[in-house]
Amino acid sequence: MTGLVKENIKIALGSIKTQLLRTILTIIIIAIGITALVSILTVVSALENTISSNFSMMGANTFTIRQYELEVRIGNGGRRGEREIVNPIISYPDAKTFKEKFNYPFTTTSLSFTATPGAQVKFENKKTDPEITVLGVDENYAANSGLEVATGRNFTGFDIENNNYVCVVGSDFEKGLLKDVNPIDKVISIRGAKFKVIGVLKEKGSTFGNSQDLRVLIPIQIARSVFTQPNINYNVSVMVDKKELLDAAIDHATITMRQIRKQNPVEDNNFGIVRSDELINQILSLTKVLSASAWIIGIITIFGSSIALMNIMLVSVTERTREIGVRKALGAKRKTIAFQFFTETIVIGQLGGIIGIILGITIGSIFASVLEFDFIIPWMAIIAAVITSFVVALVSGLYPAIKASKLDPVEALRYE
Incomplete structure (x- = not known):
């Protein structure tokens, strides 16, 4: 049986060489469908990996109090002519009072706000572009946000309570402004205020093109005095040490916030x-639309390639009618003839699949790199492509193989 398979593969490759142009066109059509499928699934996999890695750092036991839910609700179902509900911002008194009153067991509350997304930071005679994000935070911000200090230390309660002019910087500062120096205890300037660097955060990379390492964390009260602006919306995050207490903690936080308001x-x-896990699921659900689009595009293209493959095999059967007659006259059985043509179809289909997988991963990785997603090898996309190309060959080769096996040897020998 193994020898028969090898022989059929040799015959299939020989036939491919004699019909090179038609075969190449068929392989290209199959490859286009597989490329579309694999490239989109590759980008989707990279997107899912990026989202999961960036949000999983928050932990499944974290929730945030914000101005709105994930979607802005419209009054009474959002009927025409009715006013959109506008929630008040989370003001500093709201956030501060919540932190003081919320005393649920095994929880840690953090307050923070974005002071500015475009600050310029100076060190000695050097300065950065105005692209540094400055955050006002408390001592619990790093832990609740999944941030780690690679060098130096994090803020302490003493730093926050006494409004010490200290800061923790992102890892990009070691590659730019504070390059070739020990950043700890160096003094940097932001809007004329001088801060001593006490720590450097572990590298986080970029999310959707925005660097997570070009930021400076400073004590929240100092941030409020340096960056004075109206209507600041504060962030309140709560981390629950025990997962089984998460729902109860959320209920307690809801009651506390309603009382404050x-x-x-x-x-x-x-x-x-x-909840952080709810946020992840909401975002990841959007990638299902992209996956569905990939399958629709791939199926439409692959449907066309399966028709093309079937046609080329039917033409091959017609052109090789005398060959089939000779083989049958020499004792070849129907199943042997059918298996020969079926093997040829499988070979063409898999060649198209292999080329499509290579092109798909290449194109997908390029897009993932441009979009700054965390690329991973899309094994599911590769498996899907292999199975799809095999099914295309299976469906396309079945009828031509049966037709070839049923040819009458006498009529086949007389065919011109």
């Missing part, structure tokens, strides 16, 4: 509470 029992919450 002085809401009546019949009123809806005028704030949102978002």
Whole structure:
């Protein structure tokens, strides 16, 4: 049986050489469908990996209190002519009071806000472009946000309570402004205020083109005094040490925040509470649309390639009618003839699949690199491509193989 398979593969490759142009065109059509499928699935896999790695650092036991839920709700179902509900911002008194009152067991509360997304930082006679994000934070921010200090130390409660002019910088500072120097205890300037560097964060990379390492963390009260602006929306995050207490902690946080906002029992919450795992699931659900699009595009293209493959095999059967007659006259059985043509179809299909996989991964990795996603080898896409190309060859080669096996040897020998 093994010898027969090897012989059929040799015959298939020989036939491919004699019909090189038609075969190349068929392989290209199959490859285009597989390329479209694999490239999109590669980008989707890279996107999912990026989202998971960036949000998993927050942990599944973290939730945030924000101005809105994941989606802005519209009054009474959002019927035409009705006013959109506008929730008040999370003000500093709200956030500070919540941290003081929320005392649920095994929880840690953090307050923070984005002071500016475009600050210029100076060190001695050097300065950065105005692209540094400055965050006002407390001592719990790093732990609740999944940040790690690679060099030096994090803020302490003493730093925050005494408004010490200290800061923790992102890892990119070691490659730029503080390159070739020990950053610890160096003094940098932001808007004229001088801060001593006490720590450097572990590298996080980029998310959707935005570097997570071009940032400076400073004590929240100092940030409020240096960056004075109206209507600052503060972030409140709560980390629960025990997962089984997460739902109860959220309920307790909801009650606490409603009391702070002085809401009546019949009123809806005028704030949102978002769990980190819920946020991940919401975002990852969007990638399913891209995956579905990949399959639709791939199936349409592959459907066309399967028709082309079937046609080329039917033409091959017609052109090799005398050859089939000779083989049958020499004792070849119907299943042997059918297996020969079937093997030829499988070879063409797999060649198209291999080329499509290579092109798909290449194109997908290029797009992932441009979009700054974390590329991983898309094994599911590769498996899907191999199975798809095999099914295309299976369906396309079945009818031509049966037709070839049923040819009458006498009529085949008389065919011109």
